[in-house]
Amino acid sequence: MKAAWKVLNEKDDASRYYTTEAVIFDPKTHKCGQPQTLGLVGLHILQKVAGFNAWIWSTFEHVDNVPCDATKQACPPPPPNGRYAFATAADAVTPPRDGYQPDTAWRLQKRRSPVNFSRIAQFTGRAAC
Numbered sequence: 001m002k003a004a005w006k007v008l009n010e011k012d013d014a015s016r017y018y019t020t021e022a023v024i025f026d027p028k029t030h031k032c033g034q035p036q037t038l039g040l041v042g043l044h045i046l047q048k049v050a051g052f053n054a055w056i057w058s059t060f061e062h063v064d065n066v067p068c069d070a071t072k073q074a075c076p077p078p079p080p081n082g083r084y085a086f087a088t089a090a091d092a093v094t095p096p097r098d099g100y101q102p103d104t105a106w107r108l109q110k111r112r113s114p115v116n117f118s119r120i121a122q123f124t125g126r127a128a129c
Contacts, residue, residue, distance in 0.1 A: 004042035013081050
């Protein structure tokens with residue numbers, strides 16, 4: 001299993017997420033921060049079965065991660081507060097031009113191809129948190 005979490009802030013509607021409290025390790029300062037609320041934004045469940053060479057994946061993505069492309073599929077209603085986790089509703093139509101780059105999730109939805117994600121800060125041992 002592999003889970004993806006987002007640090008929630010006052011603009012996020014925590015009632016729309018499965019949440020947990022966690023202390024986040026800062027790889028730059030090597031210190032632990034204060035407890036923060038995290039919201040589950042994605043989940044992979046993997047299974048290897050006998051007689052089949054590849055892994056079987058089940059992937060779940062939070063409904064509020066990125067806007068849906070209504071020209072290609074039936075879409076759920078937008079978040080009540082209009083705030084997506086990794087993009088804005090306008091990003092579904094026109095990518096932002098103000099220097100802001102939406103999270104990788106937005107680009108993946110547009111590209112629709114397999115991708116392998118890597119950690120930016122590799123975990124090399126037990127955090128002191």
